[in-house]
Amino acid sequence: MEVAYLLPGQERCVPFAANKSGQKRIEYSYCSERGEYFSCVCRSVDEARDLCEDWLARRERY
Incomplete structure (x- = not known):
């Protein structure tokens, strides 16, 4: 299993198996x-x- 690290500002999208x-x-x-x-x-x-x-909006409020 690969461990991915994200730097600030980065995003990652990984396809997931279909559900039932x-x-x-x-x-x-x-x-x-x-x-x-x-x-x-x-x-x-x-x-x-x-x-x-x-x-993110909720985090900024508090």
Whole structure:
């Protein structure tokens, strides 16, 4: 198994096996400029980026 390290500002999308209903998934990872790590599994890259943007916005508020 390969261990991937992300530098601040980098993102990574890895195709994931389809689930039982046949929907393909991706594993999305992002390292913020502050070095905080975000990761999720979604149906599309756009959905994952939206979740990441929401996460970043919440982190900025607090």
